[in-house]
Amino acid sequence: MNQVTIRSMSSRSQSAQRAKVLVSDDDFNVRLLTRQCLEAEGLDVVEASSGPEALDLFVRERPDLIFLDVEMPGMDGLEVCRRIRGLPQGETIPIMIVTGSDDRESIDKGFEAGATQYKTKPLNWSLLGRDVHYMLRASNAFNALKRQEDRLRYLAYYDPLTSLPNRRSFTEQLNRILKRCQRNDTHAALMFIDLDHFKRINDSIGHGRGDRLLVEIAKRLTLELREDDAINYFSDKNAAEDDYQGTEIARLGGDEFTVVLSDVADTLHVERVARRILNSLSQPIALQSHNPVVTPSIGIAIYPQDGCDPDSLVRNADTAMYAAKAEGRACYRFYNEKMNAQAVEQLKMEEELRYAMGHDQLELRYQPQVDSASGAVVGLEALVRWKHPEHGMVSPGEFIPVAERTGQIVELGEWVMHTVAKDCRHWDSLGLPDFRVSVNISPLQFNQAGLARFVRAFVEQSEMAPHRLELELTESAIMTDAETNIAKLRELKDIGLELAVDDFGTGYSSLSYLKRFPIDTLKIDQSFVADLNSPDGAAIVDAIIALARTLKLRVIAEGIETPEQLDYLVKLRCDLLQGYLLSTPVYPEEVPELLRRNYLDQLYPGE
Ligand code: C2E
Ligand code: MG
Ligand code: MG
Numbered sequence: 001m002n003q004v005t006i007r008s009m010s011s012r013s014q015s016a017q018r019a020k021v022l023v024s025d026d027d028f029n030v031r032l033l034t035r036q037c038l039e040a041e042g043l044d045v046v047e048a049s050s051g052p053e054a055l056d057l058f059v060r061e062r063p064d065l066i067f068l069d070v071e072m073p074g075m076d077g078l079e080v081c082r083r084i085r086g087l088p089q090g091e092t093i094p095i096m097i098v099t100g101s102d103d104r105e106s107i108d109k110g111f112e113a114g115a116t117q118y119k120t121k122p123l124n125w126s127l128l129g130r131d132v133h134y135m136l137r138a139s140n141a142f143n144a145l146k147r148q149e150d151r152l153r154y155l156a157y158y159d160p161l162t163s164l165p166n167r168r169s170f171t172e173q174l175n176r177i178l179k180r181c182q183r184n185d186t187h188a189a190l191m192f193i194d195l196d197h198f199k200r201i202n203d204s205i206g207h208g209r210g211d212r213l214l215v216e217i218a219k220r221l222t223l224e225l226r227e228d229d230a231i232n233y234f235s236d237k238n239a240a241e242d243d244y245q246g247t248e249i250a251r252l253g254g255d256e257f258t259v260v261l262s263d264v265a266d267t268l269h270v271e272r273v274a275r276r277i278l279n280s281l282s283q284p285i286a287l288q289s290h291n292p293v294v295t296p297s298i299g300i301a302i303y304p305q306d307g308c309d310p311d312s313l314v315r316n317a318d319t320a321m322y323a324a325k326a327e328g329r330a331c332y333r334f335y336n337e338k339m340n341a342q343a344v345e346q347l348k349m350e351e352e353l354r355y356a357m358g359h360d361q362l363e364l365r366y367q368p369q370v371d372s373a374s375g376a377v378v379g380l381e382a383l384v385r386w387k388h389p390e391h392g393m394v395s396p397g398e399f400i401p402v403a404e405r406t407g408q409i410v411e412l413g414e415w416v417m418h419t420v421a422k423d424c425r426h427w428d429s430l431g432l433p434d435f436r437v438s439v440n441i442s443p444l445q446f447n448q449a450g451l452a453r454f455v456r457a458f459v460e461q462s463e464m465a466p467h468r469l470e471l472e473l474t475e476s477a478i479m480t481d482a483e484t485n486i487a488k489l490r491e492l493k494d495i496g497l498e499l500a501v502d503d504f505g506t507g508y509s510s511l512s513y514l515k516r517f518p519i520d521t522l523k524i525d526q527s528f529v530a531d532l533n534s535p536d537g538a539a540i541v542d543a544i545i546a547l548a549r550t551l552k553l554r555v556i557a558e559g560i561e562t563p564e565q566l567d568y569l570v571k572l573r574c575d576l577l578q579g580y581l582l583s584t585p586v587y588p589e590e591v592p593e594l595l596r597r598n599y600l601d602q603l604y605p606g607e
Contacts (some may be wrong), residue, residue, distance in 0.1 A: 019136050020044040022063035024054035024080065025098070026072045033125060034067060041129035051075025058084055063093070065136055070099035070110070078113040085114035092143060094135040098123065159251045161211055162218035170250035170258055174310045177248070177262045181303055184263070188303040189270040191259040192317040193221075193277065196295045196329040198255035209287045213294065214255065216285050221249050221257060224280045225273070247273075257296075258317075267302065267339055268405070271346070274298050274332040282330065295330035297321055306335045349402050352388070357411060361387050364419050365585035368594050369438070369556060369578045372570050375600030379436040379470070379576065382420050383585045384412070404444045413445045414454065420469075421462035423588045432595045438470040438500060443477035452491040459495055466496030472523065473499065475507035482513040493518040500556070505544055515551060521576075522548045526559025529579070532568055545572050570603050577603075 023034045026049050035045045046061050048054035051074040058066065066084065068077035075083075077097055084090035094117070097110040102120040110118045117135060154160075157169040165173065174190070181188045195201075195217065202210035225247045248260040259277065264270055277298065284291040299321025307313035320335040327333060334340045356362060362384060369379035386394040403409040420437050445451060459466045471492065478485045478501065489499060500521035501509075505528055524544050531537025541557070548555035557569045560579025569577060582599060 018042060018044050019064040020046065020061065021065045021067065021132065022046050022048060022054065022057055022061065023067045024048040024051070024057075024072065024077065025067070025069035026050060027069070030069070030121075030123075034123075034128065037125050037128045038132060041133065043129075043132065049073075051077070051080045054080050055083060058090065059087070062089065065132060065139070066093060066095045068095060068097050068115075070097060070101075070106070078109060081110075081113040081115055092139065092146070094139045096131075096135065159253075162215050162251050164218050164222075164257070165248070165250040167250070167252045170248070170252060170260075171310065173248045173250070174260060174313070177260055178303055178308070178310060178313070181262060182308075186263040187265075189261040189264050189267075189273075190301045190303070190313050190317045191261075191270075191274060191277070191332075192299040192301075192314075192321040193257040193259065193281075193296045194299075194321055194325070195255040195281075196297055196325070198294065201292055201294060205287065205290050205292060209290065212287055213285055213292065214251075216287075217255075217257070217281060217294065218249075218251060220280045220283075221259070221277065224276050225249060225259065264302075267334070267342070270300060270302070271332075271343055272405075274300060278330070278332060297324035297329050298332035299324055299335065300332060301335040302339070346402065349399065350406050350408075353386070353399055353402060353406075353408060356386055356388070357408065357415065361389070362412070362415060363387055364416065364423070365587060366423075366437075366591050366594075367578060367585040368583050369436075369576045370582050370599045370603070372574060372577055372603060375598045375603055376433065377435060377595050377597065377599070379438060380591065380594075381438040381472070381578065381585075382416060382440070384416055384440075400442060404442055407444070409442050409444050410448055413439075413441065414458075416440075417455075417458050418462070421458070421464050423591070424464055424468070425462075426588075427591060427595070430592055432592055434468070435595055436468050436470050436498065438472050440472045440502065441477075443474060443480075446473055446477045446488075452488070452495065455492060455497070456495050459497075467498065470498035470500050470521065472502040474502050475504050475509055478517065479507050479509055479513065482510065482517075486513070486516055486518075489518050505540060511547075514547075519553065521554040521556060524555065524557045524574075526579075529557050529559045529565055529569070530561070532565050538568070541569070541574075542572065545574055548575075566603070 021038050021043050023031055023038075023045055024047075025031050025034070028049075031047045031049070035047065038045050046057055046063060048057050049072075051072045053074070054066070054068065054072070054077075055075070057063070068080055070077040072080075077099070081095055081097060084093065084095065095115050096117045096119060097113070097115040098119045098121060099106060099110070100121045107118050116139075117131070119131075157165060159166045177188055180186075198210075201213070205213070246262060248258075248262075250258045250260075252258060259273070261270060261273060278296060281296045282293060284293050299317045299319065301307055301313045301317035301320060303313055306316045316335040320333045323335075324331050324333040332343075334343060363386075365383050365385055366380040367383060368377040369381060370376070371378045384396050384400075386396075386399055388394045400409065403412050416439055420439055424437060441451075448454075455471075458464075459469070473489075478489065493499060498520045499518065500523050501517075501519055502523045503525040504522045505525045522544060524541060528537055528540045528544070532541060545555050554575050556576035556578060557565075557574045558578040560566050560569065560577055560581045562581065565579075566577065566581055582602065583594060586594060
């Protein structure tokens with residue numbers, strides 16, 4: 001067996017052109033005779049004496065044709081044939097099945113197993129060589145045809161320069177996507193990308209380099225969007241057509257590219273993708289002694305509001321692209337005016353927020369948390385404010401989501417902590433009663449890998465007793481991927497902090513997790529407090545307070561605005577109370593006065 005392999009390999013390397021035949025038969029004499037006949041015809045031969053050996057040699061030797069005896073030990077020839085047909089290279093290889101029986105049924109079985117030809121023993125040795133040549137020729141012709149067909153299919157659907165799908169596949173893709181969006185009632189976004197001043201660049205660097213530039217642009221688009229799974233036209237996506245979500249990239253020609261996002265949930269996602277593209281394409285491109293910077297202009301149209309059919313969507317994305325050019329290029333524009341205005345507003349806010357953080361425009365307010373038993377202020381929630389030079393006070397509800405999206409929230413969160421520590425040091429110097437400070441941690445901050453490390457370092461250097469610091473985490477942040485978050489919360493808890501679940505009741509808490517989370521406080525969401533006069537609202541508040549008691553957690557109600565709400569919560573013996581009725585969030589200067597105040601009169605009027 002080894003000998004055969006060595007021999008066939010050496011003869012193959014002498015002449016790469018010679019075809020190789022795998023002869024599988026358990027009868028040594030048959031193999032010998034076959035070998036002699038075939039070698040005389042200028043063919044190389046490898047021999048297998050069993051089914052498994054034949055399979056093994058097929059994979060390792062890559063023969064051009066196979067002889068299979070039906071009766072072999074280990075695995076019969078029919079099974080070997082079936083298995084080879086199932087392998088990547090085995091689909092088209094000519095297979096000749098050789099057997100002793102020539103009844104109709106066994107011949108049918110041979111063809112069903114995938115045989116190309118069927119021969120019965122005894123073989124006519126004089127004709128064997130000719131038959132093999134004939135089969136090989138037919139197989140070569142078939143393969144050449146198939147290659148040509150693949151090539152034609154490729155050229156019909158792909159751009160040969162960048163290997164991206166071309167205009168024709170783009171049109172078909174868009175059609176399919178819109179149909180699916182219609183069926184599933186989802187949205188899609190079409191982006192038209194045109195390179196700014198490409199003609200001028202192309203003329204100045206020469207067309208050869210211009211081509212390479214386009215290839216690089218295609219590569220960047222693909223890499224940037226790969227996680228969204230660029231389409232491979234030939235792969236069979238039809239199977240899971242309705243579940244398929246993805247990004248289709250195409251080159252329409254020249255310097256025009258398109259990206260189609262299907263099943264988009266919101267325009268923010270589309271914007272994020274547009275920005276990623278803008279950023280990635282605008283990096284300098286290295287082209288031997290030239291490093292041109294090519295910026296794109298991107299026009300975006302959304303299905304269905306900007307067009308229900310491919311034509312109008314394409315036209316409107318194109319219009320939006322021209323608007324982007326008119327706007328000064330290197331930017332994206334939505335076709336829809338309202339979306340445009342929103343996008344421009346968001347971008348402006350991002351830039352202004354960046355400026356604000358470096359220029360002392362952020363401030364903190366503190367809202368007291370009152371103990372329902374003693375009437376004393378035992379905690380303060382730090383709430384950030386943005387003193388905007390034009391718009392006045394901007395509420396965190398407006399800029400926290402922006403900071404989250406850009407990642408600025410991490411820096412912002414650190415600023416909040418340091419400012420809290422500074423304020424606490426000042427208050428402590430005044431000899432006030434002990435109190436706790438709660439700091440809000442946004443989901444993105446919580447998901448940062450370095451949060452615990454930062455907090456630990458912060459606690460050490462700020463000299464703040466850790467038990468005086470409470471982090472408010474939102475229910476949805478900790479419940480998403482709860483299993484991982486248990487460890488994360490432990491890490492924070494190990495620092496000695498208090499942990500509260502903010503806006504409790506609005507997410508979907510699993511009680512089994514809640515039991516395992518190392519948390520101290522449940523903070524009833526203010527919407528339930530606002531709803532207390534309805535039976536449903538009251539029932540939820542009752543349930544949360546009962547749950548907190550069972551789990552031995554502190555419970556706090558926020559957003560208390562009316563005496564009736566306060567009354568209800570005091571009666572239920574909700575531990576802590578917070579809301580405008582007791583106090584709005586105040587300036588740091590007002591905190592000392594608050595801490596000395598007692599709210600008993602307000603909690604139990606007339607007692
Ligand atoms: P939150 O943590 O649930 O904060 C409570 C919000 O309710 C605060 O709004 C507070 O001013 C407001 N509030 C307090 N009492 C009442 C009341 O009686 N009635 C009503 N209607 N509202 C009341 P604010 O300050 O606008 O903050 C909104 C949200 O912004 C906060 O919700 C929190 O999620 C976030 N936030 C505020 N400061 C920070 C911060 O420093 N970092 C992070 N990551 N998020 C913050
Ligand atoms: Mg809060
Ligand atoms: Mg809250």
